[in-house]
Every structure is written in C-alpha cells, then in structure tokens.
Amino acid sequence: MAASEGSINVHDHGTALDKKYRVQCNYCGKVVSTFFRLKCHLGGVRGDVAPCENVPQNVRELFKNSLLERKTESFGKGVGELYNPTLPQKRNCCPNLNSVKHNKHETAQNAGPCDLRQVDMDSTVKDDLSGSGSLPNGSIGSQTAINSETRKYSVSGQAQKLIARFFYETGVDFSAVNAPSFKRMVNATLGHGQVEYSIPSFQELKGWLLEDEVKEMQEYVKKIRHSWASTGCSILLDGWIDEKCRHLVNFLVDCPLGAVYLRSVDVTSFIGDVDKLQLLLDRVIEDIGVDNIIQVVSYSTKGWVGDVGKQFMDRCKRVVWTVSASYCIELMLEKIGMIESIRGVLTEAKTITRFIYGHETVLNLLKKHTLGHDLIKASKIRSAMPFMNLENIVSEKQNLKSMFASSEWNTSIWASRTEGKMVGHLVGDHSFWTRAGIALKATMPLVRVLSLINQADKPQVGYIYETMDQVKETIKEELKNKKSQYMPFWQVIDEIWDTYLHSPIHAAGYYLNPSLFYSSDFYSDAEVSFGLLNSIIRLVPDQGSQDLISRQLEEYRLARGGFKEGSAIDRTTTIPPALWWSRYGRQYPELQRFAIRILSQSCDGALRYRLKRSLAEKLLTTGTNPIEQQRFSDLTFVHYNLQLQQFQSGEKCDIVAEEIDPMNDWIVDEAPETASQNSQSSWMNLDFAETAINGEGPSRFQAKKEPL
Structure with missing residues (x-):
C-alpha cells in the first residue's frame, strides 16, 4: 500500500x-x-x-x-x-x-x-495576488478591485468564526442565523452598509465552524492539562436535580491557569449505591491522573454527594474531599437566620419592605426621601439577601423616619389604615433599630467574606483558615466582647466549620502561607499540625519524599537557607504564596513542590462559574441519533469551556440566566448588586479578609475558640 x-x-x-x-x-x-x-x-x-x-x-x-x-x-x-x-x-x-x-x-x-x-x-487568494507577474494591461484599477475583494474574503472568514463563537458562547438557537434582522444587523455592523458579508448558515454552524472551534478549544484544554503535574488541580462537582427528577452532575477541573469542563453524567441510577458513585469518581480521577489531583470540591453536604463525602477519605487515600467554602458560609448564614432573635428582626424588615413596595404612592414617597435609593436590591447570593436588604434599611434609617413623620405621609390614606400605622410604628421603634444593628454585626462579616470569595480570581486555600478565625473575632469585637451575645453565632460557625468546611489542606495552606507563618502573631495549634501532617501523608505517597519534606519544614520554620531572604519580605506585598515558594524554595524541591500544589488550589466550588445547566440536560437526554449526540457533545464542550475561559480572562458577563429561585417578597427588578454603598458600618471593614482573599499578605489576628 x-x-x-x-x-x-x-x-x-x-x-x-x-x-x-x-x-x-x-x-x-x-x-x-x-x-x-x-x-x-x-x-x-x-x-x-x-x-x-x-x-x-x-x-x-x-x-x-x-x-x-x-x-x-x-x-x-x-x-x-x-x-x-x-x-x-x-x-x-x-x-x-x-x-x-x-x-x-x-x-x-x-x-x-x-x-x-x-x-x-x-x-x-493572497498567494495568487502576490505573484511576480503583472495584471492584464497593467490596470491599477483592477489591482485595487482585487485587493478589495481579497480583503472582503479575509474579513468575512474571520467574521463567520466570530459570529459562530457568539452562538456557541451564548447557547442561542442556531436557527436565529436565518432571521432577516440578524443578517441586516451583521452586514450593517461589519460592512457599514457597503459590502454584504457572508453569514454562516445553520449547517455551517453545526458543521465545519463547530469542528474548528472544538479543535481550538481542545488545544486550550491541552495547554491547561499540561500544568496539572506542577500545580496540581481540583475536581469541582456541580450537581442538581432537573425537571425530570434526574440527578445530574458536571465535572470541572480547576487549577491556576483556569477551570475546564470535563464531562456531564446522569447519576440517577446510582442514587443510594455509594459503591457505584465512588466507582464513577474513581474513573474521573483516573482520567485526570491521581498524582495531579489535590482535592474534590463538593457543592453540597446533602444528597448523594453527602453520602459519598462521608466515606471518600477512607476509600480514596490519595485525594482530599472538601466542601465549597461559599456553600458552607451560606449554610452558616441560613442557620444564623433561624436564630429566634435574628428571624424576628428579618421578619419585621420584610414587613416594612412589603408594605412600601406593595403600594405605588408609598414607594414614590420613599424615592423622594431617599433621593431614589432602594431598600431592596437583587443579589445572586440568596442566603445573603435578607441581611443585605436589612443593611439597606438601616442605612436609610433617618430618611425612613423622616418619611413617616412628614406631612405627605400624615395626609395620605395609608397613614390612617391599620397596616400603615403598624409600619410607621415599627420605623419609629428604637428597639427595632437596636436589634437590626446586632443582626448586622453578627452576619455582615460572613456576607463580606462570601462576596469576596465569589469575586476572587486567585487561589484561596492559603487564607481560608485565617479568614474564618478573623470573621469570628470581628463578630466578637462588634458585639463588645459580650459572650452572651457573640457565642450563639460562634456556635453556628464552629459547627459548620468542624463538620463540613475545615479540611487538612486548609490547615496546611495556613502553615505554608509565608505571609501568615512569618508574622508575629502566627499561631499553630494541634489542629494545624495534624492537618499539615495528614496532607503530607495523603498527597505525598513516597515515604522517602515524606521524610525529606519533614526535614525541610524545619528549615522553613527557622527561616534558614533560601527561606531567610523570603521571610524578610514586607508583609504588605502582594506576592501570591505559590509564587513565593517558586522563588525562595528552590533549595528544597520536595517541600517546594508540595507547598506549591497546596497553595495553588481554590477553596470554592463550581457554582461560582454559573454554567448553563440546560445544555447538560439536553446532552444527557437519550434517544438522540449518534451523529446529533456527538454534535451536541461538541457544542456543550465548546460552550462550557468558552464560559470558563472568559471567566479566567476576567471577561465575565451575565449571559446566563439567574438560576437561584427569586425571593419575591424581597426582590425588585434591578441589576444585581452587593450591599448598599452608603453603609459605612465597621462590620464591613474586614480589611484582613479582603487582602487575604485577593492574595495579599496581611498581619494575623488569631481568634482562639472558646468553650461552648
């Protein structure tokens, strides 16, 4: 042949x-x-x-x-x-x-x-036009026309790929390409009305254009995969139950270069069988390479992931099981919201907003007194919304009091009605504002950290241990160190931390973070020491390497050798911990590799990427012919990885519909925002948390656990 x-x-x-x-x-x-x-x-x-x-x-x-x-x-x-x-x-x-x-x-x-x-x-075309021969009759006009035509084809080809990427990125139905208005829009934008450009057809969108995009995305994923051996990576689980009551899960792989989408799986038939679920995870781990993986980050503590999580560390000796930090903090907020005193003030705040936003004349009066500021602003963090809205109400305290004391209110029909009298009395009640202030002092440090974790674009494992201690200490200070006031909130935080959030690699990350370790107030207790030792044994299978790391840790502790220069760096520098180790840990390669792999991980889960779940649901629908199934698999691969790629590059956009159920009694139709910008409350000034989550080196203020 x-x-x-x-x-x-x-x-x-x-x-x-x-x-x-x-x-x-x-x-x-x-x-x-x-x-x-x-x-x-x-x-x-x-x-x-x-x-x-x-x-x-x-x-x-x-x-x-x-x-x-x-x-x-x-x-x-x-x-x-x-x-x-x-x-x-x-x-x-x-x-x-x-x-x-x-x-x-x-x-x-x-x-x-x-x-x-x-x-x-x-x-x-370009090759032909660059030949050594001349055009017929030496026509300059003909040359100009050909150059113009060549440019049209060059721009048009690139435009086709960009148009196609728009469809793949947004998940818009391909049939939209046939809409006359879409064609007019593209030609008016690209050609300025002078040239009609070639718009890809429906068949091209799911044909060669998609295949080209798949090829490009495969190269991007391949580049990221190559980094896993040096920095390590985390498996992120993103699971949900769809309208057909199917249990579905997306598998993502996260590392400092960015997250990539791996696959989607329907685990409905595995529910209740932990062995089969563990086998599924084992196959994913094998595909990625067990030597590359540091942790599996779960999205919840309930359902099948909760069942697997309880046994994972015993079944898989080489990988750590953790739960998303943002999920755990949201769980803390939900439990704090169920404390009787907090639940009462939230209910009263809700009564105020329901009344004001339920009546147009009252709402117009509010806008007049607050200069257009709203009491309710939508947020993507459902558990934080009640406290953020309460903060907005507190920030408008004087304006609300002024509104209900105004002649406009007193002459309105609502001032004489039972509902209006009740709300007016509530706004004038000093105890309401006192209780609202206590609720905010106990919860806004958690809300602040939750917001920072969701916005962070750097690994956070080296900071989460210290950050949670600082949250507790901030709550204690805000409540004037009164044990009877702060201990109920500490109990909730400690319960979630001890049961779900705390992981050995969090303690190891705290110990290996030089900006914390070399600070004067570093505090290492038995929990930290055990977590560090556990991480070494689990993530470094070779006994010889374990012994070397143990000896090299002594050099790190005493700041000798290459660590001496690194330990003297100003604590306010913004050098990420993993980068510090790459610069100053070269004399100790085993410890350096271990530290970099720990400190390169995120403590948050897949939900922060907000991937469009409907694509995975359609992909996992049976009955589709093999060709269409493969094509949709390619589209899902491209769509999800384009989203993740843009997230990594900082080009975040809200093209994915909000998937958190709206709290209709709180939300009005406004753009998602965080807490009110007018608030200057001290509980929002968590300087440590902001610098820590953003990868800066803060000084440490250790919060010791007090007996319950």
Whole structure:
C-alpha cells in the first residue's frame, strides 16, 4: 500500500465491502459509505467523516492535496476564471469581479458531500495576488478591485468564526442565523452598509465552524492539562436535580491557569449505591491522573454527594474531599437566620419592605426621601439577601423616619389604615433599630467574606483558615466582647466549620502561607499540625519524599537557607504564596513542590462559574441519533469551556440566566448588586479578609475558640 509521490489510488487504501458502496479503511478499519468519503477520511479533511489516526503522513498529504486541487477546480468553475497568464490556472480561485456577492457558503454547496472547511481560501487568494507577474494591461484599477475583494474574503472568514463563537458562547438557537434582522444587523455592523458579508448558515454552524472551534478549544484544554503535574488541580462537582427528577452532575477541573469542563453524567441510577458513585469518581480521577489531583470540591453536604463525602477519605487515600467554602458560609448564614432573635428582626424588615413596595404612592414617597435609593436590591447570593436588604434599611434609617413623620405621609390614606400605622410604628421603634444593628454585626462579616470569595480570581486555600478565625473575632469585637451575645453565632460557625468546611489542606495552606507563618502573631495549634501532617501523608505517597519534606519544614520554620531572604519580605506585598515558594524554595524541591500544589488550589466550588445547566440536560437526554449526540457533545464542550475561559480572562458577563429561585417578597427588578454603598458600618471593614482573599499578605489576628 505504498503511495507514490505523483499520484495515489484510493482503491489501494480501502476495501469495498458490498454492492452498497460501503468501504473499509485499511489502516483503522473504519467503514464509510463511498470511496470519496474514504479520501476525506484518509486526507484528514473533516466534514461529516472523522479523520484517520493511523494513516501514514505521506499518504495523508497526498490525499489532502488531491482534495484541495479538486476543491479549487470546483471553485473556479462556479465563479468564473480570472485570466492571468503568469499564474498557474489550477490556482485561479479568486472570484470574478463581476460576482461580488458570491460567498463561501455557495462554494461549499458546490464542493460535494465532503465539507472542506472552506480550505483557507483567503490565503490562496493572497498567494495568487502576490505573484511576480503583472495584471492584464497593467490596470491599477483592477489591482485595487482585487485587493478589495481579497480583503472582503479575509474579513468575512474571520467574521463567520466570530459570529459562530457568539452562538456557541451564548447557547442561542442556531436557527436565529436565518432571521432577516440578524443578517441586516451583521452586514450593517461589519460592512457599514457597503459590502454584504457572508453569514454562516445553520449547517455551517453545526458543521465545519463547530469542528474548528472544538479543535481550538481542545488545544486550550491541552495547554491547561499540561500544568496539572506542577500545580496540581481540583475536581469541582456541580450537581442538581432537573425537571425530570434526574440527578445530574458536571465535572470541572480547576487549577491556576483556569477551570475546564470535563464531562456531564446522569447519576440517577446510582442514587443510594455509594459503591457505584465512588466507582464513577474513581474513573474521573483516573482520567485526570491521581498524582495531579489535590482535592474534590463538593457543592453540597446533602444528597448523594453527602453520602459519598462521608466515606471518600477512607476509600480514596490519595485525594482530599472538601466542601465549597461559599456553600458552607451560606449554610452558616441560613442557620444564623433561624436564630429566634435574628428571624424576628428579618421578619419585621420584610414587613416594612412589603408594605412600601406593595403600594405605588408609598414607594414614590420613599424615592423622594431617599433621593431614589432602594431598600431592596437583587443579589445572586440568596442566603445573603435578607441581611443585605436589612443593611439597606438601616442605612436609610433617618430618611425612613423622616418619611413617616412628614406631612405627605400624615395626609395620605395609608397613614390612617391599620397596616400603615403598624409600619410607621415599627420605623419609629428604637428597639427595632437596636436589634437590626446586632443582626448586622453578627452576619455582615460572613456576607463580606462570601462576596469576596465569589469575586476572587486567585487561589484561596492559603487564607481560608485565617479568614474564618478573623470573621469570628470581628463578630466578637462588634458585639463588645459580650459572650452572651457573640457565642450563639460562634456556635453556628464552629459547627459548620468542624463538620463540613475545615479540611487538612486548609490547615496546611495556613502553615505554608509565608505571609501568615512569618508574622508575629502566627499561631499553630494541634489542629494545624495534624492537618499539615495528614496532607503530607495523603498527597505525598513516597515515604522517602515524606521524610525529606519533614526535614525541610524545619528549615522553613527557622527561616534558614533560601527561606531567610523570603521571610524578610514586607508583609504588605502582594506576592501570591505559590509564587513565593517558586522563588525562595528552590533549595528544597520536595517541600517546594508540595507547598506549591497546596497553595495553588481554590477553596470554592463550581457554582461560582454559573454554567448553563440546560445544555447538560439536553446532552444527557437519550434517544438522540449518534451523529446529533456527538454534535451536541461538541457544542456543550465548546460552550462550557468558552464560559470558563472568559471567566479566567476576567471577561465575565451575565449571559446566563439567574438560576437561584427569586425571593419575591424581597426582590425588585434591578441589576444585581452587593450591599448598599452608603453603609459605612465597621462590620464591613474586614480589611484582613479582603487582602487575604485577593492574595495579599496581611498581619494575623488569631481568634482562639472558646468553650461552648
């Protein structure tokens, strides 16, 4: 089956199977419908047939060149020949200047059943026009026209890819490309009304354009995968129950270079069987490489992930199980909200907002007294919304009092009604404002940290241990160190921390974070020491390496060798802990690698990326034919990874619909915001948390646990 250099016979590389023209590839055994499709298969030219991975390179090149030649000849017949005796006639693929509106889509339709992805028509035109010969009659006008036409094709090809990426990124139905208004919009934007550009068709969006995008995204994912061996990575679980009561989960892999989407799985049939669920996780871990993985980050403590989490550390000795920090903090807020005194003041605050926003005249009066400021602002963090809205109410305390004392209110019909009298009395009640202040002092430190974790773009494992201690200490100070007031809130925080949030790698991250370790108030108790030792044993399987790390930790502790210079760095510097280790830990490679892999991890889960779950739901729907199933799998792969790629680059946009159930009795139709900007309350000034979560080096103020 050796191929000659000049020509090649496809019949030498495939075997006809029957009279229905089915052909089997001699290299990989794949069966295709015709010998022409076999050429596409062997030449590696993607259309609706996958390229052969086993064909020799010289054979592939010959078939590819043969297909390209056929493509250009077909193109020349379709649009007319441009006469130029100095150019090879078989490459005359520049469109006839009288056919300005001819486009790539029309060419593809004439190219036969194998989609050649438009075969780099732009570069072919450029090569032809850069030849040494002159144009007929030396016409400068003709040269200008050709250059203009060439630019049109170049811009149009790029525009097609950008348009396609818009559809893949947003998840908009491909049929929208056929809308006349969409075509007018694109042409008016790109061509400024002067040139009509080629807009990709429905078939192209799910054909060669999608395949090109998949190829590009695979290269992006491959680049990130290569970093896992050095920085380690985290498996992020994103699970939910859809309208069909199916238990679905997306698997993401997170590392400092960014998160990537791995796969979606329907685990409904596994529910109740921890062994099968663990086997599923084992397969994912094997796919990624157990040596690359530091932790699995769960999205919840309930359901099947809760069941798996209880046994995971015993079943899997090489990976740590953790729960998303933002989920645990939200759980703390929910439990604090159920404390009787807090629940009472939240109910009263809700009574005020329901009344004001339920009556147009009262709402207009509020806007007048608050200069347009709202009491209610939507948020993506559901558990934080009651406290953020309460803070907004407290920040408008004087304006609310002024409103209910005004002549406009006293002369309104609502001032004489029972509901209006009750709300007016509540706003004038000193005890309400006192209780509201206590509730905010106990909860806003948690809300602040939750917001920072959601916005952070740097690994946080090295800071979460210290941050939670600082939250507790801030609450204690705000409540004037009165044990009877702060202990109920500490009990809730400690319960969630001890049961779910705390992990050995959090303690190890605290110890290995130089900005904390070399500060004067560093505090290492038994919990920290045990967490560090546990992490070494679990994540470093080689006994020899464990012994080396233990000895090198003594050098780190005493700030000797290369650590001496690093320990003297100003605490206010913004050097991330992992970068510090890469600079100053070179003399101790085993400890350096261990520290970098720990400090490169996030403590938050997949929910922060807010991926569009409907795509995974459709992907996991059975009954779709194999071709469509593969195409939708490609689309899901591209869509999710485009979202994650943009998140990493900082190009975050709210194109994904809000999936948290709205609290209709709190929310008004406004853009999502965080707590009121007018508040200058001291409980919002968690300087440590802000610098810590953002990767800066703060001084530490250790909060010891007090007996319950």
